[in-house]
Amino acid sequence: MTAASGRLTDHAACADLVTAGAVPATAWDTDPHARPTPLNNHAKTICHTRCPVQHDCLATAIALTLTGDPAGRIGIWGGLDPSERATLTGHGTPP
Numbered sequence: 305m306t307a308a309s310g311r312l313t314d315h316a317a318c319a320d321l322v323t324a325g326a327v328p329a330t331a332w333d334t335d336p337h338a339r340p341t342p343l344n345n346h347a348k349t350i351c352h353t354r355c356p357v358q359h360d361c362l363a364t365a366i367a368l369t370l371t372g373d374p375a376g377r378i379g380i381w382g383g384l385d386p387s388e389r390a391t392l393t394g395h396g397t398p399p
């Protein structure tokens with residue numbers, strides 16, 4: 305799942321930047337057990353500074369996690385990586 309296809313697409317900064325070829329979609333993909341890469345950190349900065357749907361994106365990931373959908377526990381959503389979201393929800397990262 306890529307940033308452009310997996311997260312909110314209407315007004316999403318990731319979708320616009322990936323479509324424009326400015327940032328690779330993999331920037332929003334993370335290994336749940338790895339520390340964020342420099343590219344991941346760049347993606348998180350975009351989420352925090354350029355995305356008008358950041359809060360909705362994060363809420364979507366948390367809702368997915370709380371309903372047991374593993375998609376919400378993988379990758380960067382709303383500017384947070386899996387371990388940061390796990391801290392918010394109390395749900396661990398995927399095995």
Ligand code: SF4
Nearest residue numbers: 316318351355361382
């Ligand atoms: S908050 Fe980040 S991951 Fe979510 S839609 Fe915006 S740019 Fe994409």
